[in-house]
Structure formats: structure tokens, C-alpha cells
Amino acid sequence: MDFLRPESWEEALAARAERPDALPIHGGTDVMVELNFDLRRPAALLDLGAVRELARWETLPDGTLRVGAGVPYARVITGLGDRLPGLAQAARTVGSPQIRNRGTVGGNLGAASPAGDAHPPLLAAGAVYEVESAARGVRLIPAAEFYAGVKRNTLAPDELIRAFRQTPVAGPQYFSKIGPRNAMVIAVCSFALALFPAERRVGTGLGSAAPTPRRAYAAEEFLAAEADWDADLDDAVAGRFAELVRAAASPIDDVRGTAEYRRHALGVLARRTLTWAWNDHRKGARACA
Numbered sequence: 001m002d003f004l005r006p007e008s009w010e011e012a013l014a015a016r017a018e019r020p021d022a023l024p025i026h027g028g029t030d031v032m033v034e035l036n037f038d039l040r041r042p043a044a045l046l047d048l049g050a051v052r053e054l055a056r057w058e059t060l061p062d063g064t065l066r067v068g069a070g071v072p073y074a075r076v077i078t079g080l081g082d083r084l085p086g087l088a089q090a091a092r093t094v095g096s097p098q099i100r101n102r103g104t105v106g107g108n109l110g111a112a113s114p115a116g117d118a119h120p121p122l123l124a125a126g127a128v129y130e131v132e133s134a135a136r137g138v139r140l141i142p143a144a145e146f147y148a149g150v151k152r153n154t155l156a157p158d159e160l161i162r163a164f165r166q167t168p169v170a171g172p173q174y175f176s177k178i179g180p181r182n183a184m185v186i187a188v189c190s191f192a193l194a195l196f197p198a199e200r201r202v203g204t205g206l207g208s209a210a211p212t213p214r215r216a217y218a219a220e221e222f223l224a225a226e227a228d229w230d231a232d233l234d235d236a237v238a239g240r241f242a243e244l245v246r247a248a249a250s251p252i253d254d255v256r257g258t259a260e261y262r263r264h265a266l267g268v269l270a271r272r273t274l275t276w277a278w279n280d281h282r283k284g285a286r287a288c289a
């Protein structure tokens with residue numbers, strides 16, 4: 001097996017174009033498992049670990065945060081928690097300290113597992129993924145258009161994920177996940193919520209609840225339109241929101257849980273995160289008054 005180790009982004013794109021048979025690897029926490037179990041035997045590995053710019057973030061002139069694909073979960077928690085609280089909450093639930101040190105957000109996007117924990121908060125916050133090829137340059141893909149099927153994304157064979165872009169927190173964000181214990185579990189299901197009070201807008205993200213991570217559009221629209229943003233959360237509105245989140249799911253029965261359990265649990269997570277987020281929103285509104 002060949003081992004390619006570019007030291008710059010340009011070299012990485014050139015290598016990707018020349019060797020479409022090379023499997024990109026960053027932290028290796030998904031790839032090495034597959035190699036160890038002989039689930040994959042690629043002709044070459046394209047190691048992105050030496051491409052320094054992938055491990056950095058910056059604020060663009062319009063205020064958007066641009067976070068390199070190689071930023072590991074541990075640094076999302078310590079360095080970006082104030083600006084990306086939904087993603088940081090999800091990052092805290094990933095694996096173990098070792099996995100959080102090595103595993104990257106870009107690797108989660110590359111693997112595109114419906115259970116990946118980075119997807120729901122990125123969907124809820126309206127993140128955009130920056131991918132690039134040597135031949136065609138940069139392509140910006142809204143998170144909701146990135147996922148193509150179970151463990152499949154819309155990346156072209158000559159493209160690499162460079163970064164994700166997200167507006168820093170503009171309101172309360174929450175992530176919640178169900179598993180049989182607190183650490184080292186794949187989500188039975190997960191849910192992320194983002195409120196954008198200034199725009200009266202709502203974002204959601206569902207994990208482990210369909211072939212791909214997805215948003216609950218009807219729930220978002222209902223809450224944005226029907227909630228009284230200047231009042232405490234109405235119980236009937238919260239209940240209807242939870243119902244619409246449940247309805248957006250198309251889960252399966254598997255070893256981790258039944259479809260029915262997942263639907264039920266999603267409704268609970270939706271209601272719970274909405275209650276937390278709405279309380280924060282009202283506290284913020286009262287503090288400004």
C-alpha cells in the first residue's frame with residue numbers, strides 16, 4: 001500500500017487528482033478501524049495530517065467562522081465552544097479523550113455516517129462545507145445538500161474537504177444524544193437545535209434517525225411561525241414541535257434500538273432541547289430589556 005503525505009493543501013489536491021485510488025485519512029479513527037478489520041484495502045493512503053492549514057480556523061471578513069477540516073473534537077471544545085456551542089456539545093459526547101484528540105470534524109463529514117455526531121449541530125446551524133479539487137477549485141455545499149445516502153456524501157472523486165463555514169452563535173444551540181451509556185457509544189439517535197431569535201428562525205438536525213443526517217423542515221417552519229417569541233414556551237407548541245420532529249425521521253430497527261423507540265426518543269430530545277433553548281432565549285431577552 002502506498003503512503004502519500006503531502007505537506008501543503010496544493011500538494012494534497014494534486015495527489016488526490018493523480019491518485020483517485022488513494023483513500024484520504026486524517027485522524028484515522030474511522031479509516032484504521034476499517035483497515036484493521038480488513039473491510040477496505042485501498043491501493044494507497046493520502047495522509048492529510050501534515051497539511052497545517054487544515055488544523056486552523058479563522059474569521060472571514062463577513063464574520064463567518066471558517067474551520068479547517070482537520071480540527072479535532074478536543075480543539076472544537078477548548079477553542080470554539082463559545083462560538084459553536086452546539087458543535088462543542090456534540091464533540092464532548094464523541095468517543096473517549098483519545099478519539100476526541102485524533103478524530104476530526106472533516107473525518108466525520110468524510111465518513112458521512114448517519115450516526116456521526118458532528119452532523120446534527122452543523123445542519124441546525126446552517127453550516128456550509130467547503131470542498132475543493134485541483135481541476136475545478138472550491139465548491140461550497142450547504143450541509144443539508146451534502147449527504148447522499150448511508151455513509152455516502154456528494155464529494156466528487158477528485159475533491160477533498162477543506163473546511164466548514166458557520167456563522168458564530170446567534171442564539172441558543174443545543175445537542176442531545178441517546179446511548180446506553182455516557183461515553184464510547186454510537187448514538188441510538190441524536191438531535192440538535194439552533195434558535196436565531198433576531199431572525200425568528202429555527203434550525204434542526206437529526207442523527208441516527210434516517211439513512212442520512214437530515215433537518216426537520218416542517219418542525220422548523222412551525223416553530224418559527226407559531227411560537228410567540230416574546231413569551232415563555234407554550235406547552236402545546238412544544239408538543240407539536242416534538243411531533244413534527246418525530247415525523248421527519250425514517251429510522252430503522254437495528255441492534256441499537258427499534259425504529260419506534262428512536263421516533264419516541266427523538267420527540268423527547270426535541271422537546272427537551274427546545275425547553276433549554278427557549279429558556280436561554282427568554283433569559284437573554286429579559287437581560288436586554
Ligand SMILES: Cc1cc2nc3c(=O)[nH]c(=O)nc-3n(C[C@H](O)[C@H](O)[C@H](O)COP(=O)(O)OP(=O)(O)OC[C@H]3O[C@@H](n4cnc5c(N)ncnc54)[C@H](O)[C@@H]3O)c2cc1C
Binds near residue numbers: 026029030033187
Ligand atoms: C472507539 C471509537 C469511538 C468513536 N465514537 C464516535 C462517536 O461517539 N461519535 C462519532 O460521531 N464518531 C465516533 N467515532 C468515529 C470517528 O472517530 C469519527 O467519525 C471521526 O470524526 C473521524 O475523524 P478522523 O479524522 O479520524 O477520520 P478518518 O478516519 O481519517 O477518515 C474518515 C473518513 O473521512 C475521509 N476523510 C477524512 N478527511 C477528509 C478530507 N479532508 N477530505 C475528504 N475526505 C476525508 C476518509 O477518507 C474516511 O472515509 C468513533 C470511532 C472509534 C474508533
